[in-house]
Amino acid sequence: MAYLNEAQHRTVSDAVGAAEANTSGEIVTVLADRSDGYSDVVLAWSAAAAFTAMSLFAALPRPFLDLYDALWGGWDHDWTTGELASMTILLGLIAFVLAWAAQQYDPLRFALVPGPVKTARCHEQAIKHFKVGAERRTHGRTGVLIYLSMREHRAEIVADRPIAEKVAPEVWGEAMGDMLAEIKRGLIAEGMAAGVRDVGFVLAQHFPSGEDDENELPDRLIEV
Numbered sequence: 001m002a003y004l005n006e007a008q009h010r011t012v013s014d015a016v017g018a019a020e021a022n023t024s025g026e027i028v029t030v031l032a033d034r035s036d037g038y039s040d041v042v043l044a045w046s047a048a049a050a051f052t053a054m055s056l057f058a059a060l061p062r063p064f065l066d067l068y069d070a071l072w073g074g075w076d077h078d079w080t081t082g083e084l085a086s087m088t089i090l091l092g093l094i095a096f097v098l099a100w101a102a103q104q105y106d107p108l109r110f111a112l113v114p115g116p117v118k119t120a121r122c123h124e125q126a127i128k129h130f131k132v133g134a135e136r137r138t139h140g141r142t143g144v145l146i147y148l149s150m151r152e153h154r155a156e157i158v159a160d161r162p163i164a165e166k167v168a169p170e171v172w173g174e175a176m177g178d179m180l181a182e183i184k185r186g187l188i189a190e191g192m193a194a195g196v197r198d199v200g201f202v203l204a205q206h207f208p209s210g211e212d213d214e215n216e217l218p219d220r221l222i223e224v
Helices: 006-020 039-059 061-071 081-102 106-111 115-133 161-166 169-183 188-206
Strands: 026-032 143-149 154-159
Touching (some): 006 026, 006 188, 026 115, 026 188, 115 143, 115 154, 143 169, 143 188, 154 161, 154 169, 154 188, 161 188, 169 188
16 A cells, blocks of 8 residues: 655655765655554454353353344253353354454554553564665664554664664654654655654764765665
8 A cells, every 4th residue: 555656756766865965974764555454363352252251151151042043933942061162152153253353444443452562573573674775784783674554653763783782763653753743744755854853863973974984774664
């Protein structure tokens, strides 16, 4: 799913180019639709629904049995142990399938994912992108990744070790704040550009540009 058009991509790329003009650091931007499919969370909720349905039947079997008899002829009959076990399993399967199907609707799926899980998965994905696209790929190991995941409403800034040793994590908080303020207004490209400018300002203080600087990483926004 593409979130930005060509002009908006250019807005972010131009911001990267301008920021890198004053620093030997390299900034990589990644815009992702989601950081994970959360299939494990879907299965967990589906299993919980199945267990709940079976537990309710075990605690209050009569309403379920009366409904079954009413739907199938209206005649009461004595339920055997095997029939009760089969009914329990059937209810569990129905609940599992319904819960799994409901969670194929993305807004519901992501609403059911706990916040800490979203944060952890976004961080993991940002690290993966950083290792592939920026880590140790510059002469002075001065790469920084700005990662934005739309479905989770999460953002990450990951830096090479030489930068992390000089810049405290809370310093990136201002860049995150400026970026998210624009994104919450629906201005994704402008938000990422604001984050890029703030990151570039920090990098320029600790890693100013030199005469032999080269543009070692692409300025373009990577949308995945």
